[in-house]
Amino acid sequence: MAADDEASAADHVLRVALQHSQCVGGEVLEEEHGLERVRIDMNVEMPLDMKADGVSSSGVRTCEPVVLKLPASWPWQSPRFYLREDFPRHFPHLMPFSTPPRPCLIDGNQDEFFLQFGLVDYGVFHLVDQLAVWLRKAAINGLIDPDQGWEPMLRRGYRDIVELDAENARSLVDRKGGWAVWKSKYYRRGDASGRLGVDAEAWMSSDGERTPLKTSEGDDTFTASPMRGGIRMGSTVVAIIWPDKNPDGSAFVHSTYMPEDLETLGKLRARAEEIGCARGLNAFLSNLERSFDGFVLPAPIPVAIVLCARRPVHLIGTESNIELLPYVVDIRAEPERRSLFAQGDDEPVSPAAHYQSISAPLLRSLSGSPDQSPLVMLGCGSVGSKLALHAARSGQNILCVSDQSSLRPHNMARHALGPSHVTENKADALAKELEGFNLRPEVHKGDLGSDLRDPKIAEALLPKHAGAIINSTASLSVREALVDAATPRYRPRLFEAALFGSGRGAFLLADGPKHNPNHADLMAEMYATIGGTRAGKLLFDKDEGLEEIRIGQGCGSLTMKMSDARLSAMTASLAVEIDALLAAPATDGTIVMGTMGDDTPATRWVRYQVPAFETVTIAGTDGWELRISKRVADRIRAEAASYSAVETGGVMIGCTSARLKSVTVVDLLDAPPDSTRSATLFMLGTQGLHAAIEARHEASGRTLFDVGTWHSHLQDTGPSGTDWNTAAELAAERTPPSILLIATPKRFHALMHTKGQD
Template structure:
């Protein structure tokens, strides 16, 4: 396992310092400690505002206490990965928005509709996670975790599942919506177990049978097709109490027997229908063999009081599997059954698909290696474009699997691959090798790139063409930015789409990784502030910009047509092809693409690029300040214009708490009540607060006030007044780092001293 440091990592300490001053935290139960795996944990108590009728007892009827114990575990990869949150083991698991787990284990609340790692990379950093947890506990106390007026109904929680079923949920819901009275129908169902142990299930939702006799005549139930996947045919039962009966009680899944399944059917108002169908199966089906297992699927279609989270339907489809065993007469026995929960996965459908595009490329023999990080919708298209253009060989990295909704936009439009949930790397590799591209064999292509880089920083040292990051992941970006220039054999190119495919980002690093991709992203944030069309796409995203693709809080994808992605990927690929064919500019490159109003094309705008000057601030725990040389030159110009008087202004930019990096993106002019003297610059305040608030509002706090700068036109170091100014800023801003810069003819200087006041 190797040596584990006993010292609290800087990032963990910074996070704990912020947690302990959070207004909802009232006590530290256990100080930070490290487990045998190197993870650090802290145990705290959090105040929970209880309803009036529960305050005297200090606990609600649903078991939420006025002070709740919380365990926060920081993985060894923190802050690349988010911490894990746990509540006490006896916390009421009947609440919605709780992650799967077993009885007796600590309870893991689902506090955020998405990935906590992405929330960690928001401007509030760890405070964003604690804020969400406090909000979750408050809503649990008041019974408001299910918000039908806003978020929607939480799908049933499964603490464990035994597999997935691929089907078109929309068709099943449509049948339910058209039937006011209770219904029970048979559908054709196919399941298999391959010789390598992989299992799968498919429901043919387009073929329904009103009675079992019709189904038995159509195909031989329980037959084995003798294929490599040993496919069996069986029945799926769609059963419902009808749309007249609304089930408004949230029940986590606890079904593990046939009797419990019947009790659950009773709560849904359809027990009699299920009992009749199960009786028909045991009386009318004869299997090919004695002691043969037959798997039958039950789909409860339940009407809820409001639409499910992220979906346009109030009908929840809840699947279970029943395994029957045949007796000496080869009939399935209801006394020998096992019941297990399943998960529905959306099948490829008309609603999920979009048009694809075709593009002709000139073929040539190019041997520069391309590393593609992310083989999703955008990355697969870029890889396909470059492969068809004759580029390669390729290295492919992606840890995710192919889901049915990917068919709508992925370069691999293969419904069978979606149903088998194959890795995207395999599919993209198959796609580009079919057009003649070569693949560089690599170890662990399905492993998280963040983990790969932690174990092997020179992962891309032998790549001599381009390293392309198409993951749209802040965590991956941070991991790549920690790599030293000598460990990159080629420049890093980051590409992404925003605003439902209306804005495209193309950021190419400069020589010696200056500027880096994170500098270019920070510049994009500033461009969004200065440009309304770009800012609207960057900063005004809503839940309507996403589409849910399965069951669970994190099962969503950005709404974006294949046509739009194809427009952007074509331009990105064309420029990447030019870079591979020609010399790569030492200064790097930043392009922002805007979709035309008629949707017929993309206008790519070249943005000014600049090298980055790096300073370090803080005393014990250092922060890195990255400021464009263009902004430093602007300070120089303003200093010369104001000479012999001192001048100054406001620094705005972005803070990355995880990497302890501050990006200066812009300068604000001094307020009109500022004072300019030969020995001092006094920053005014008139209109300043309003101006900063406007910036934070427009950019959703992505950009904010960082600190100040002023000039020493005759040179010299920081004065006592300068250090006092930094100290005053630090007191006012608390744990938010403050920056005080001085421009001198000999260069920029950061005022030394503590920059945070936790």
């Protein structure tokens, strides 16, 4: 379908259009304002009875002339299609205020649709095909599919905007009819004498707060700032008006599609009458006039009017049958006036586009996120701030934010907040940012490590109605304080997120049911299992871990060198993992590890399920507890079963917390070759033991230690006198704690000899 070199663009378009089976004729027209034009004649398929009349019941002819205008930027833009001047206007998918009528052929950008085909010929042909489909549906009134829903009035391209929560407005609508007034902010661009929608424009934004109509000294319902840069801002109102009931008491339903062609207050009154809102509109306008008695304003102020039309079926994409029809009109409270509307019913009215205000349902809809329980963010640094904003943008509520430090200039390298917040407390600054998402979190600026141990403060930091607590402080004291504060009955799930290895590694900890395993367990388990992996190299290698870098005159900070892009990529993935874990019931604890290559942004994520740790009270102590990884407990039982005729044992590897009074076991060392086993006694050998313990310590990044020994009993008997003597010997020989674990066929026993014991 290549055009001849001598042929005009219009000739080319006509020749391509005539290739379509429904295009039965046409001609190249004279240019208009320097633009080439083509008329094509489209055969319209319709039922035989309509075809015999030459026109369908909806007013579409069997042969419709359509004019194609080629834009000045052709072929970088698509042809514009125009129907005949007297084509019926009651159809959906007609561009508003277009003369002649212009059909909306594409659900989206028509130019992008046209350009995607590469060759002009294919682009033109497919647009003509879309036109044929549009006309065929129009002929049988099929442009609205009741099963799909009501097609809202096309409001594309309007300059005036009304921003409000649609569901909030729809919630006002009842069977009786009425009206309500909301506070609104506005900006109006253009000269005071300019006409809205033509040479002036307004943006109205309301959060749905009701207000009485009044104007008096000191009242701020209606205000107007001085003009700056051609823009005036201030306060005004939005009126929400819904239809009265029918005389028989039934709900008023309007089922006729209307073109959006309003231009005056008189036509707005007629539209309100048509959809059952006349009484409410007249009442609002009368009260508006009355409220301005004796009051003068120095400039025009835009007022928004939203008519609520009840449709016979739900609107496409919603569950509601209430269509919002927003309009904007200037009121002019001038001296010596007879009315706020100087031209009466000829006062210009501008149809407006509706923008959904920021709300959790809107954000969830656009992000595809489920309705999640609210969060608490402990730590508002680079990781915490980004996780908080990811959650806010997915429609999740944030109940509390906590951080005791302030934003400093170096934080701007990768913090979610901008330089305007430098010197502010991080939690304060993040809370201010979240206000833009209609979130009002509590702000805590104290030391979490100590405040979480205060029951009253902890109650505020860990609200019971939260869904999750996210700790991004990378602080051992905060981790342990959080573990200590979360009792088994506390229902919200705890998460810890951190980056390491200059941002090439990240981990996420999610505790298990009733907080077992807890975060201390999971950290120990992570240290025990990532040796030899890229994650282990990044976390444990002194050249890949945390570095001290200069951030100011003569000062240093323990932080990491990484770009904002790298940090953002890793925290975004952590946010996805948190969402996934919250969406499913917790059956185990979880460790999520992510590592990025040195020369590529490709990241590998691995998820480890960690069952509940077995817990054993340690005899001989003031309430200490031994916590044993299931992986280790299973290994102990398996080895004991394999030595069914003699006692066996080995060395336990793990970590200790005096604050939590816990010893956590996450690995074992086999008994040295010089160990002895008998039916009544196990003696741990020493050959190579010290070297093995030191090697395991180094392999864990110097995080895991020898925490005691274990041995088996062939019968279900507790610690013997010999065991207590062994415990005393262990305490004398080893750095505390030195736990002695006894594995019987049915249970574990643990003991520790402490100073002062006989």
